[in-house]
Amino acid sequence: MPVSAAVRPYDHFLLDLDGTLWVGDEALPGAVDAVAALREAGKTVLFLTNDVRHPPEGFVRKLWRLGFQASLPEILSVGAAVQFALAERISGGTAYVIGSQALVDHVAEAGLRIVNGTPFAPRADVVVVGGHDAFVFEELKVATQAVLRGADLIGATRDATFPMPDGPWPGTGAILAAVEAATGRQASMIVGKPEPTMYDAARDRLGEGRILGVGDKLDYDIAGARRAGMDQALVLTGGATREDAESAEPHPTHIADSLGALVLQEG
Numbered sequence: 001m002p003v004s005a006a007v008r009p010y011d012h013f014l015l016d017l018d019g020t021l022w023v024g025d026e027a028l029p030g031a032v033d034a035v036a037a038l039r040e041a042g043k044t045v046l047f048l049t050n051d052v053r054h055p056p057e058g059f060v061r062k063l064w065r066l067g068f069q070a071s072l073p074e075i076l077s078v079g080a081a082v083q084f085a086l087a088e089r090i091s092g093g094t095a096y097v098i099g100s101q102a103l104v105d106h107v108a109e110a111g112l113r114i115v116n117g118t119p120f121a122p123r124a125d126v127v128v129v130g131g132h133d134a135f136v137f138e139e140l141k142v143a144t145q146a147v148l149r150g151a152d153l154i155g156a157t158r159d160a161t162f163p164m165p166d167g168p169w170p171g172t173g174a175i176l177a178a179v180e181a182a183t184g185r186q187a188s189m190i191v192g193k194p195e196p197t198m199y200d201a202a203r204d205r206l207g208e209g210r211i212l213g214v215g216d217k218l219d220y221d222i223a224g225a226r227r228a229g230m231d232q233a234l235v236l237t238g239g240a241t242r243e244d245a246e247s248a249e250p251h252p253t254h255i256a257d258s259l260g261a262l263v264l265q266e267g
Helices: 031-040 056-065 078-089 101-109 137-148 172-183 196-206 218-227 242-247 259-263
Strands: 012-015 044-049 075-077 094-098 126-129 152-155 211-215 231-235 254-256
Touching: 012 196, 031 044, 031 259, 044 056, 044 196, 056 075, 075 078, 075 196, 078 101, 078 126, 078 152, 078 196, 094 101, 094 137, 126 137, 126 172, 137 172, 152 172, 196 211, 196 218, 211 218, 218 231, 231 259, 242 254, 254 259
Parallel strands: 012 044, 012 211, 044 075, 094 126, 126 152, 211 231, 231 254
Antiparallel strands: none
8 A cells, every 4th residue: 555645755653543543433434544554654653642531551452443553652642641741740749630540540650649539639739630431520629629729730631622423522621621710720731732742752752754743633733743843734534624724824734634545645
């Protein structure tokens, strides 16, 4: 499967997951063949995701289940980036985490003591916010109390939604906005795309060579890659339209109907 002229000049590809490779539990048409073609062409692939619901191992399992090849070092999740950022910024202390068990584990691995479900939760030193499917009001209440008592507020991302087969679902940004509204405080740090932390980590893994950042969101995937000095490719499988892309200033380096259309050579 030869690759298109558009992607031949690049050595490395940062590939978003939701809305780029899949929607829900279905691989997008042409995506499996596109990733396989990049590998056959000798390109390096790094999967870069703002999804905080799963550990890196979970993304590897899902990629294989949907027909993609992937290894653990090829996954750069925002949860792993949160762990790295916390370890660099904070020395010990307690943390209350809104998020899945995967995010809780990443925060614990950064050296913080998790106080979820204890009487000390409203007095945590740090509140880390990530979206998850089991979110309940109690989490918003405890986070609000902790932040109003002086906890440092850290958001995994500001993604307001993510694509699902039945339409967009609320993302981390929606929950973080609720905490910020309740407390009158802005998060002191956002880790995921389009912030530089994710792209610094990506460069560290990839090494030298030209990088193309590929994703479905103008304000996250495209803006983040641009800010990091990388070329960008917007795929129109996650909600953005060609009109959105063409009216953006500056335009993405490449615009394609899908990852398959971007990567695979026609004919």
